[in-house]
Amino acid sequence: MSEVDTVKSASQPTETPAVTAEKTLRSPLAGLPVSARTRSIVEWFVVVAAVYVLITAVSGIGSGFKMAVGDQAGELFQFAANPFVGLVIGILATVLTQSSSTTTAITVGMVAGGLPIEIAIPILLGANIGTTVTSTLVSLGMARDKDVFRRAFGAASVHDMYNLLSVLIFLPLELMFGILQHASDWLAAQTGGSDGGPVAAVFGAIGAGVKAFTEPGVNVLQWAVSPLPGVWAGIVLILLGVVLILAVINLIGKLLKVLLVGRAERVFHTAIGRGPMSGILSGTLITVMVQSSSTTTSLAVPLVGSGKFSVKQIFPFTVGANIGTTLTALIAAFAFTGVEGQAALQAAFVHVLYNLFCAVVIFGVPFLRPIPVAAAQWLARIGAENKLYVVAWVLGIFLVIPGLLLLATVLL
Amino acid sequence: MTNDEDALNGREENTESLEQQLERLLEDAEFTVASLRRELDGARSRREQEAMLRAQHAEIDRLREHLAEAQVHWGAVREFFEAALRELSSDQQDDDSSGEGQG
Incomplete structure (x- = not known):
C-alpha cells in the first residue's frame, strides 16, 4: 500500500474488528485485592521469579538431555544431521508452541547438554519461520472486511516473506561456509571461553552467580524425576523443562505487556515518521520489553489493518522483532557455566548473529529490501480475493511442506 | 527605399x-x-x-x-477456514453447473 493509500484510509472510519471489540489489557494478577501500585510491585517480583524458573528449566533441559542421551547426542540426532530436517523441526516446534523463544531456549539447553551446534543451527533458523504463524493467524480474525483483511494479512505476511527470504539466503551460505557456526564460535570463545579476557571474565562471573542461584531449583527438578530409570528420568526432565518454559514465557509476556505498555507507547511515538532504522530499533525494544516477537508482529496486524500504517512502514518494525527476541536465548545461556556455558552461548549467539546478519543484508542490499513487502502485498491481494490462497499458504508453509520434507527425509 | x-x-x-x-x-x-x-x-x-x-x-x-x-482467536480462525471451504464448494458447484450447461 502506498503512503497516499495510508493517508486516504487514515481519514476514513475503517475501524477493525479488533478495535471495535474494545478489549483492554488484563494482568493475570488482576484479581489480587491490593492497590494498583502494590500489584505492579508484585507483578515485577513474579516476572523476576519467572525468569528464574526459565533459567532453571533451561538448565534442567540441559541436564535431562545429558541423562537421556549421555555422550551419544551426535549419534542419536543423526536423523537431524540433514539441515532441512533441523529446519523443519524448528518450524514445527515453534508452530506448535507459538513461541520462538521457547524453541530457542530449549535448543540452547540441548546444545549445552551435548547437541552438536551444526544440528542446532537449522533448528534456530526454523524457529524464525515458525514464529510468523501467530501473526498470520491473528490476521485471519480480520477477514470480515476485505480491505481490512488485505492490509492485515499483508502485515502478517511481510514477516513470513522476510523470514523465508532470510533462510533462502543464509541456509545455503551456512551449509557452504559455516558463517554462523564460525562467527558464533569465535564470539562464544571471547565471552564464555576460559581464556577470553575481561569480557569472558564478566560473563563467567554472571554465569557462576546465576548458576549458584538456580542450582537449588535444578536439584529439585532432578530430585522429582529421580525415581525413574536413567534415560526416562532424562526424558521426563526435558518434558518438564519444556512445559515450565512454555508456561513462564507465556506468563512473562502477559505481565510485561501490562507493565510496559506505557513505555512501548512512548517508543512507538518516538519512532513514528523517522525512517526504517528507527522502526527496526523500536521493534527490537518493544520485543525486548514484552519478551515475545509473536506479540510484536501480531501487534503490527491491527495497526496496518486499521489503515493508519502501511505494510512498508511496519516492515522494519517486524525485522526489529526478530532481533529483540534473541535476548531470551541469551538469558537462557546463563543457566550454564564452563564448557556447557560456552556451548550454550554459542547457540544463543547463532540466533543473535543470524537475525543481525539478515537485517543488515536484506536492508543493506537495495534490490533485496523491497522483495518481502512486494511479495506480502501480492499474497495479500490474491488472498483477499480468494480465501483458499490464504488457507493454502498457512497450511502449506507451516504444516504440509515441512511435514512432507520431514517424511521424505525419514523414508528416503 | x-x-x-x-x-x-x-x-x-x-x-x-x-x-x-x-x-x-x-x-x-x-x-x-x-x-x-x-x-x-x-x-x-x-x-x-x-x-x-x-x-x-x-x-x-x-x-x-x-x-x-x-493474540490468536481460534474461533475466528475456525470461521475463516469454514468460509474458505464454503468458497471452495460454491466454486465447485459453479463449475459443475457451467459444465452441465455446456453439456
Missing part, C-alpha cells in the same frame, strides 16, 4: 519584438505556474504527511487495545 517600405519594416520589427516579449511573458508565466504547482504539491504532500503522522500517533494511543487483541 520608400517611406511605405520603411513603415512596413518597422511594423515587422515591432511585431517580432512584441512576439518575443509575449513569448518571454509566457515563459515567465509558465515558470511561475510550474513553481506554484510545485509549491502547492509540496504543501499538499506536507499536509497529507502531517495528517498521516497524526493518525498514526492517534492509533498508537490505542496500543492497549491493540496489544489485548494481538
Whole structure:
C-alpha cells in the first residue's frame, strides 16, 4: 500500500474488528485485592521469579538431555544431521508452541547438554519461520472486511516473506561456509571461553552467580524425576523443562505487556515518521520489553489493518522483532557455566548473529529490501480475493511442506 | 527605399519584438505556474504527511487495545477456514453447473 493509500484510509472510519471489540489489557494478577501500585510491585517480583524458573528449566533441559542421551547426542540426532530436517523441526516446534523463544531456549539447553551446534543451527533458523504463524493467524480474525483483511494479512505476511527470504539466503551460505557456526564460535570463545579476557571474565562471573542461584531449583527438578530409570528420568526432565518454559514465557509476556505498555507507547511515538532504522530499533525494544516477537508482529496486524500504517512502514518494525527476541536465548545461556556455558552461548549467539546478519543484508542490499513487502502485498491481494490462497499458504508453509520434507527425509 | 517600405519594416520589427516579449511573458508565466504547482504539491504532500503522522500517533494511543487483541482467536480462525471451504464448494458447484450447461 502506498503512503497516499495510508493517508486516504487514515481519514476514513475503517475501524477493525479488533478495535471495535474494545478489549483492554488484563494482568493475570488482576484479581489480587491490593492497590494498583502494590500489584505492579508484585507483578515485577513474579516476572523476576519467572525468569528464574526459565533459567532453571533451561538448565534442567540441559541436564535431562545429558541423562537421556549421555555422550551419544551426535549419534542419536543423526536423523537431524540433514539441515532441512533441523529446519523443519524448528518450524514445527515453534508452530506448535507459538513461541520462538521457547524453541530457542530449549535448543540452547540441548546444545549445552551435548547437541552438536551444526544440528542446532537449522533448528534456530526454523524457529524464525515458525514464529510468523501467530501473526498470520491473528490476521485471519480480520477477514470480515476485505480491505481490512488485505492490509492485515499483508502485515502478517511481510514477516513470513522476510523470514523465508532470510533462510533462502543464509541456509545455503551456512551449509557452504559455516558463517554462523564460525562467527558464533569465535564470539562464544571471547565471552564464555576460559581464556577470553575481561569480557569472558564478566560473563563467567554472571554465569557462576546465576548458576549458584538456580542450582537449588535444578536439584529439585532432578530430585522429582529421580525415581525413574536413567534415560526416562532424562526424558521426563526435558518434558518438564519444556512445559515450565512454555508456561513462564507465556506468563512473562502477559505481565510485561501490562507493565510496559506505557513505555512501548512512548517508543512507538518516538519512532513514528523517522525512517526504517528507527522502526527496526523500536521493534527490537518493544520485543525486548514484552519478551515475545509473536506479540510484536501480531501487534503490527491491527495497526496496518486499521489503515493508519502501511505494510512498508511496519516492515522494519517486524525485522526489529526478530532481533529483540534473541535476548531470551541469551538469558537462557546463563543457566550454564564452563564448557556447557560456552556451548550454550554459542547457540544463543547463532540466533543473535543470524537475525543481525539478515537485517543488515536484506536492508543493506537495495534490490533485496523491497522483495518481502512486494511479495506480502501480492499474497495479500490474491488472498483477499480468494480465501483458499490464504488457507493454502498457512497450511502449506507451516504444516504440509515441512511435514512432507520431514517424511521424505525419514523414508528416503 | 520608400517611406511605405520603411513603415512596413518597422511594423515587422515591432511585431517580432512584441512576439518575443509575449513569448518571454509566457515563459515567465509558465515558470511561475510550474513553481506554484510545485509549491502547492509540496504543501499538499506536507499536509497529507502531517495528517498521516497524526493518525498514526492517534492509533498508537490505542496500543492497549491493540496489544489485548494481538493474540490468536481460534474461533475466528475456525470461521475463516469454514468460509474458505464454503468458497471452495460454491466454486465447485459453479463449475459443475457451467459444465452441465455446456453439456
